[in-house]
Amino acid sequence: MKGKCFLSLLTWSLIVLLVLLEAPTGNGSNGRLENGEIKLTVRVPVRDGFPQFVKVVWDPSQQKYTASGYCMDVFNAAVTYLPFNVSLHLLPAAVESSYGFRFDQALQKQIPPKNEVVVGDVTILANRSNYADFTVPYTASGVKMVVPAKHGRDQNMWTFVKPFSWDLWLSIIIISTFIGLAILIMERNVNALPNQEGSPNQTKLGPATILLFPISQAILPEREVVVKGCSRFVLMVWLVLAFVLMQSYTANLTSILTLDQLQPSFLNVNDLRREGYYVGYQGGSFVYDVLIDRFKFDPSRLRPYNNTGEYHDALKLGSKNGGVAAIFDEVPYLKLYLQEYGSNYIMSGPEYRNAGFGFVFPLNSNLTAYFSRAILNVIESGLMNEIEEKYFGEDSSEETSSSEPLSLSFRSFAGLFIISGISTLLALLVSERFIWRRLILMAKALTEIMSAIHLFKKEARTHPIQDSTHGTEA
Known part of the structure; x- marks a missing residue:
């Protein structure tokens, strides 16, 4: 009896231990659970430009920082889908200089091994995943370029x-x-x-x-x-x-x-690199490494900028007057720029693809999986579309392209061509039916001739002709 009681007690102890291990109350990197809540420190990068993505201000009335913007709205929406309560403590991430802030450096230096998360327009990259965990992306991304557009009509003799x-x-x-x-x-x-x-x-x-x-x-x-x-x-x-x-x-x-057609002034990266034009990028972004390692630009031809206003001023001046010929950045930033100044610029060139924006947790944090599932719920619920329309407009998911009319192809009229061809063929068959009758009669006559020849040969083999002079078979 004592053995059974001991076995039952051991079984219940193991069950309780497994429940505690599965709960998001972890140790160290997973935080502590107090009064049914997880205390989570939210680090938000403070930057000069692009407040539509994340903006941190000091609230003197409440004596604390408040954050707003697209990334914060997505994060707050994801928190509502968590299976447990979360107590948030906002902590801005300091910027050392105008262009010296790099997310790679911030993730390495400013995320200690405890219950913290970085919320901002942080791009998911392979090298960053070596020292931090990322949730699933909540927006698509990729690096492209914006160049001045030429208005007019591309007309020639053809x-x-x-x-x-x-x-x-x-x-x-x-x-x-x-x-x-x-x-x-x-x-x-x-x-x-x-x-x-x-x-x-x-x-x-x-x-x-x-x-x-x-x-x-x-x-x-x-x-x-x-x-x-x-x-x-x-x-x-x-x-x-x-x-x-x-x-x-x-x-x-x-x-x-x-129609007024919008054509890019530069069609590809090779033109910019070969002619030695200056190009711009977002200061502190990994785009700098992409321009050097992937697109092979000379570092002396790269100029950093902070916001859409600086992008516009640089493109308006041009490469020969102290500005740039093109701006390279991630697609979400370029869409935001085109929404403000799109009448004179166009997105063009090849795309360097990446995963997109995600929230950052310390390595081996079990909160990453919970927030990833919460982001998926936000996307599938349709709330993500409302957030994107709030900051980027209804057409934020569509890429800007040229307004040049497309040539009509055979596919557009394939049905009419098939109907015309079949109708013509049937009319030809009906009109020339006497030809087909004559061909049929000729075929029948030819068949009868072949049959007669075959029958003659058969009779010749069966009854050979006798030679009347010698009395032998010929």
Whole structure:
């Protein structure tokens, strides 16, 4: 009996120990649980620019710091989805100089092994994960460039072919040739038919003009040129197709000739690097390393800036007047910049991809998993969309691109081409049915001849011819 009681007591002790280990009350890096709450220190980087992401101010009435911005709203929303209560203590992260603050240095120096989290526009990078844990990203990111845009219309002597793509032009040539040949075959026996006055009509389609016949009929229809009903049916189908193509061509050509098109002044990074232009980046950002290691820029050609106003001033001056030719930064910052000054600038160039923004915890903190699940709940609940619209507008998720009209492709009219081709083929089969009958009769005659030859050979082998002179078989 005593053995059973001891075994039960040991079992309950193990269960309680497992529950304590699973609870987010950890030691050291996981904090302490007091009165059902976890005391969590929130470090927020203090920066000069981009207050839309994070902004820290001192509240004299409450004698404490308060933080606001996109990152803080996402963090506060994630806290509401945690399965336990959290007591937050805000602590700003000091900035040593205008451009000397680096998140890599801050994460290494300012996150001791205790229950703390860094909340801000911190990008998840592989080298940073060596000394800190990140939650799942709560926004997409990547490095691109913003360059001044050229307003106007890119017109030249070949502008008239731009409304249609090359595959559509080729398809029009093929269908015109096919319809022209079909009408030539159907009208080949029409030599001279009486016209309305009773005199013979000598109009006849020749091989030299048949390829241009469908196009000429679309522009200047001449109903008396074709006589047979099947030919007129094919011509009617072609005119419907030609009408749709002509209206689409006119509409797209009008857009190309009249709409204001936004074109980047520099199309790729190689142009900037080869010509030795100055380019800008966000001071203290890992973008500096990307420009040197990935895009191979000369460090002497890089200039740091703090906010969208400095970006605008630098781009307005240009590289030759003390400014820059392009600004490299992460996509969320560039979208924010284009929202303010987008009428004269455009996002362009290749993209250096990364995971995005995330919250930072000490290594091996079990709070990372809880906050990651909370971020997923915020995203799936639709609350993330409301937060993004609050700070970046309704179109914050869409990338800025050129407004140049696109050429229409064959795919846009594939159905009409198929209908025209099938209709022309059926009309040709109906019109030339006597040819198929003649071919069938010729095939039957050929079959009978082959059968007769085969039968003759068989009879010759069965009854050989006798030689009457010698009395032997020939």
